[in-house]
Amino acid sequence: MCQLMGMNCNAPTDVTFSFRGFARRGGATSDHADGWGIAFFEGDGSGDDRGVRHFVDHQPACQSPVAELISRYPIKSRNVIAHIRKATQGRVALENCHPFVRELWGRYWVFAHNGNLADFSPRLHANFRPVGHTDSERAFCWIMQELAKSHADVPSVQELSITLRELAAQVAPHGTFNFLLSNGQALWAHASSKAGSPILYYVERKHPFAHATLSDEDVSVNFADQTQPTDRIAVVVTAPLTTNETWTAFAPGELKVFEDGMLVEA
Amino acid sequence: MCQLMGMNCNAPTDVTFSFRGFARRGGATSDHADGWGIAFFEGDGSGDDRGVRHFVDHQPACQSPVAELISRYPIKSRNVIAHIRKATQGRVALENCHPFVRELWGRYWVFAHNGNLADFSPRLHANFRPVGHTDSERAFCWIMQELAKSHADVPSVQELSITLRELAAQVAPHGTFNFLLSNGQALWAHASSKAGSPILYYVERKHPFAHATLSDEDVSVNFADQTQPTDRIAVVVTAPLTTNETWTAFAPGELKVFEDGMLVEA
Numbered sequence: 256m257c258q259l260m261g262m263n264c265n266a267p268t269d270v271t272f273s274f275r276g277f278a279r280r281g282g283a284t285s286d287h288a289d290g291w292g293i294a295f296f297e298g299d300g301s302g303d304d305r306g307v308r309h310f311v312d313h314q315p316a317c318q319s320p321v322a323e324l325i326s327r328y329p330i331k332s333r334n335v336i337a338h339i340r341k342a343t344q345g346r347v348a349l350e351n352c353h354p355f356v357r358e359l360w361g362r363y364w365v366f367a368h369n370g371n372l373a374d375f376s377p378r379l380h381a382n383f384r385p386v387g388h389t390d391s392e393r394a395f396c397w398i399m400q401e402l403a404k405s406h407a408d409v410p411s412v413q414e415l416s417i418t419l420r421e422l423a424a425q426v427a428p429h430g431t432f433n434f435l436l437s438n439g440q441a442l443w444a445h446a447s448s449k450a451g452s453p454i455l456y457y458v459e460r461k462h463p464f465a466h467a468t469l470s471d472e473d474v475s476v477n478f479a480d481q482t483q484p485t486d487r488i489a490v491v492v493t494a495p496l497t498t499n500e501t502w503t504a505f506a507p508g509e510l511k512v513f514e515d516g517m518l519v520e521a
Numbered sequence: 522m523c524q525l526m527g528m529n530c531n532a533p534t535d536v537t538f539s540f541r542g543f544a545r546r547g548g549a550t551s552d553h554a555d556g557w558g559i560a561f562f563e564g565d566g567s568g569d570d571r572g573v574r575h576f577v578d579h580q581p582a583c584q585s586p587v588a589e590l591i592s593r594y595p596i597k598s599r600n601v602i603a604h605i606r607k608a609t610q611g612r613v614a615l616e617n618c619h620p621f622v623r624e625l626w627g628r629y630w631v632f633a634h635n636g637n638l639a640d641f642s643p644r645l646h647a648n649f650r651p652v653g654h655t656d657s658e659r660a661f662c663w664i665m666q667e668l669a670k671s672h673a674d675v676p677s678v679q680e681l682s683i684t685l686r687e688l689a690a691q692v693a694p695h696g697t698f699n700f701l702l703s704n705g706q707a708l709w710a711h712a713s714s715k716a717g718s719p720i721l722y723y724v725e726r727k728h729p730f731a732h733a734t735l736s737d738e739d740v741s742v743n744f745a746d747q748t749q750p751t752d753r754i755a756v757v758v759t760a761p762l763t764t765n766e767t768w769t770a771f772a773p774g775e776l777k778v779f780e781d782g783m784l785v786e787a
Contacts, residue, residue: 297615305652306615309575324590349563349572358623361650382648382669384627386571403648 258339259369259455261435261491263442263513267298267331268488290314290352291339293325294365295332296439304333304439307363311352334437338367350387354435355395357383359402360409362438366395369493370431370447394432398422412441412514416521419443420510427508433493441514444491448508456502457491459517487516524605525635525721527701527757529708529779533564533597534754556580556618557605559591560631561598562705570599570705573629577618600703604633616653620701621661623649625668626675628704632661635759636697636713660698664688678707678780682787685709686776693774699759707780710757714774722768723757725783753782 262268292311298304308330312319338353345351353367368391375390381403383396398419405418419436423445426432431452436443446455462484491513495502505511512521528534558577564570574596578585604619611617619633634657641656647669649662664685671684685702689711692698697718702709712721728750757779761768771777778787 299612299614306577306579306618308577308615311572311574313572320590320594324586328586346565348565349574352572356622358650358652361652363652384624386624386627386629 259367259433259435259491259493260335260337260496261367261437261442261444261513262332262335262488263437263491263516264333264486264488265516266483266486267333268486269329269331290347290349291319291322291337292352292354292367293335293337294354294356295330295335296363296365296437297332298439305362307356307365307439309354309356309365311349311354313347313349313352334365334439334442336365336367336435336437336442338369344371344390345388348387351389351392353391355392357395357399359399360406362409364399364436364438366398366434366436367391368394369433369453372426372429372432375426375429390430391434394426394434397426398436409438409440412512412519413521415441416443416510416512419445423510424508435491441512441519442489442491443510443512444505445510446505446507450507453493454507455491455493455505455511456495457489457505457511457513457518458495458497458500458502460488460490460500462486489513489516489518525633525699525701525757525759526601526603526762527633527703527708527710527779528598528601528754529703529757529782530599530752530754531782532749532752533599534752535595535597556613556615557585557588557603558618558620558633559601559603560620560622561596561601562629562631562703563598564705571628573622573631573705575620575622575631577615577620579613579615579618600631600705600708602631602633602701602703602708604635610637610656611654611658614653617655617658619657621658623661623665625665626672628675630665630702630704632664632700632702633657634660635699635719638692638695638698641692641695656696657700660692660700663692664702675704675706678778678785679787681707682709682776682778685711689776690774701757707778707785708755708757709776709778710771711776712771712773716773719759720773721757721759721771721777722761723755723771723777723779723784724761724763724766724768726754726756726766728752755779755782755784 290313294309296304297306310321312321336354354365357364372390377397381400383399385392401422427448431447433447434445512519556579560575562570563572576587578587602620620631623630638656643663647666649665651658667688693714697713699713700711778785
């Protein structure tokens, strides 16, 4: 099983806070020790974030020099997806580390999955094929293939959400299917529909951000010093990162959409 | 105009040596200051290197914290492509930084280009579209599109070389078209066919590696300490990195193929 973290913000936001707790999970405080990854979109300030930075490592996050860089690197992003992997399918190798990235309609798409899919071998007849050997990348390729068939170009967030909801429902019966997806415009999060499976939680933060205590470390960060009064952030995780905020659980099988730092109806 | 460096080795090789000189070029010792990038394949020792690490930055390499990490990071790879960008088309943005990465036939493909292509707007009707706004990414997408039409699955290095030679000849009349391409199995390098344009150079190194002096820094590295007697490395660049080795210039319009650290007939 794996840990997921997604962030969606209305302004480029420093994510060092949340990732520090998350990175600590990679081997130090839990058994999620088979690699990790983070991808985040970066734009030029015009609001259309097309560039992606993608860092993956098959070393545990707590031993990885790249994770060490990330914990010090001033990430400024509106859409972030991070993942700590515990191998269930596919050996411990770089090509099996989430998040995965593909291009469609001239945009990059970033995907990470938590869970295990059994007997999931969809027909991949089109233009997205897995490089590694995970059920997760197979599911991502199938979703991209079906999106490409359903729309001629990048659809609206609302239209895309409808299609994704239909597609996720077809994969979910195969097992635990918590996933995060972003194209730089929004963050889509799907919670597993299986009873007893881990689920997703989210929190919306608004200025002024309260002191937040990481559950994995005795560190406290005050966001208020760093943000503007208009700043909003939504954070989605498989296990709440902080102990002094109220995290809302997804309903089983639910797909939620976050845009401009808020949960939106879509 | 831009600087290119490619390395192809028969065993995973530490590239800190060559990249150190290369990274210094990003703003410190020349005018190539509009971003940089490096991508390298990593495998699990089976010889089939499918994983890719991809680092890009629109900050000059000499100021980039990611470049600083790379200069200290123990890269062990058999295929490396690096690029320093001087913007000719497309603004200075992350999505315009080389190398570019796409997936085809379940493998990642890495591409970097040196030069400027005029009036190059091929019809991109298939499944590879540029995310940024450079002539280079457009050329890469067109090459991937045409490769996908020419072969049903990953062809042999020889077959792929024949196709690439035909495709490169169609792009080259539009300007300076030095490029490097790798899928983790081989390194393809194409030199511009235009008279007066910068060209590519290559060198083959074999054990024992002699002391090599970087042309950009007063640093000397002895590879012999770090390598096995069977190690071979081929390095391809737009401007020779070392002053005490013999670099061979490509012929105009030539496509060369490097496999297992050697120039091969293909």
